[in-house]
Amino acid sequence: MFPSRFRYEAPTSIEEAIALLGANEDAKVLAGGQSLIPMMKLRFANPALLVDINNIPDMGYHRADADGSFRIGALCRHADLEKSTILREHQPLLAAAAPLVADPIVRTRGTFVGSVCHADPQGDWAACMVALGGSVIAQGPNGKRAVEVKDFVSGPFTTVLARDEIAIEGVVPKAQGTRTGGYLKLERRVGDFATAAVAVSLDMSGGVVKNAGIGLVGVGSQTINASEAAAALIGSSLDDEAVDRAAELAAEASNPRGDHRGSADYKRHIVSTFVTRIIANVQRSEMQVA
Amino acid sequence: MTSLFEELQPAAAAEVQTTRVDIKINGEYKAAQIEPRLLLAHLIRNGFRLTGTHTGCDTTNCGACTVLMDGAPVKSCTVFAVQANGHEVTTVEGLATASELHPIQEGFKDEHGLQCGFCTPGMMLSAKALLDENLNPTEDEVRWALSGNLCRCTGYQNIVKAVLWAAAKMRGDVPADEAATADDSPGGEA
Ligand SMILES: Cc1cc2nc3c(=O)[nH]c(=O)nc-3n(C[C@H](O)[C@H](O)[C@H](O)COP(=O)(O)OP(=O)(O)OC[C@H]3O[C@@H](n4cnc5c(N)ncnc54)[C@H](O)[C@@H]3O)c2cc1C
């Protein structure tokens, strides 16, 4: 299999890449290519021009900034995050998800930002970013804008990016206290997309939840922001009542379809179980630290 | 210079974009004039005639087409050949020297890490990427590192053993079962 014909450009600056996108009606950004190339081979996608951003320097970073935010550049690969110690130190939710995205070979090329841009309802990173209240920085001919990931993903495989905009980085906001959380993913075999997965982020201070977010994967036609479930945790000390309520609301927020990976009821059940389990894991590890 | 698919396709029309790529493959510099939609797997197999790299699924799932690009394993059916321009590629042909198998190859031989052999080149390159970073992997780490490579024959057990064998050999330890064989041999106890 090979894709239909396209023109290929590999600019060495963002500005050049944006100009190419602007000047061509039917152009696409090529990042890790681990979603786009398979789709082009199947001819689900037939762009006339590919703008390969892999030769643009200084975009492979991920770092904790002095202002408390955490930034992930457009060419930071899944594997970079999987191996990262600063990620483990600052972003426990992202660190928990990193080894569960695809398989080790796909992870050496696939990018964090590309995954968010791909907006697959089964994508792991978009759900994590929704839970963390994270944003994407989009750059176009008129400059940059920040879009929260919950608003960035506008539907299955669709984002609000304009034709001539490139997502240059993902930004996770500063924690309100100590950040904890976790990611659980049920897959049929290692490296598969999720049957269902849950991302929970908790910012804690003095044993009380200051901020919380819950993102759901594979249980709807797009990434789900279970904001009511998260709200049930805020202000609580993660007592059983609050946790049970959050688990119930998360299952209600999900809208799964039965398929070869499992029935709708089964997936809904996984969602509530995972919310409870992630929080129990967080509490257990805090007890060990204390 | 290899012109790809020259015997299969009439000369490309003038308006079709072709690009020259220079790739260091198994230590040797090679160049090709190619269409951008050509996949790295096809350049390696049909252009450079290195048929040790296999294509199994052609849908980014099986890992049979795994090669190393700048030391990192990639599925060559899911990288465009133009993207390898200026990069270093290692295929299974790059493992052995003229006179000696690579320890990973020896391991697969010694531990019966293959049956039909279709998955083997990809397995060995994923194993190489692991051992280049960690010469002391646990069994779990080996299984994890190979989890992007599918095998329909072996049940994986002997593949994992083969990689652990290679790790021991590369560390300079005598691989466990080689010691065992020595003990079993006549005179081994003397
Ligand atoms: C076998 C297999 C298993 C997988 N399993 C999982 C899994 O379990 N979980 C999961 O989350 N993902 C999985 N994936 C997908 C993988 O994570 C991809 O890497 C990811 O979805 C896309 O990232 P990419 O960098 O490869 O993007 P590409 O494939 O290069 O691009 C994807 C899309 O995003 C656009 N795009 C990319 N980067 C930008 C940018 N900076 N600005 C604007 N647009 C951009 C492209 O134009 C394209 O439309 C799997 C893929 C494979 C092949």
Ligand code: FES
């Ligand atoms: S042939 Fe490339 S992954 Fe199967």
Ligand code: FES
């Ligand atoms: S040995 Fe036959 S597929 Fe692995």
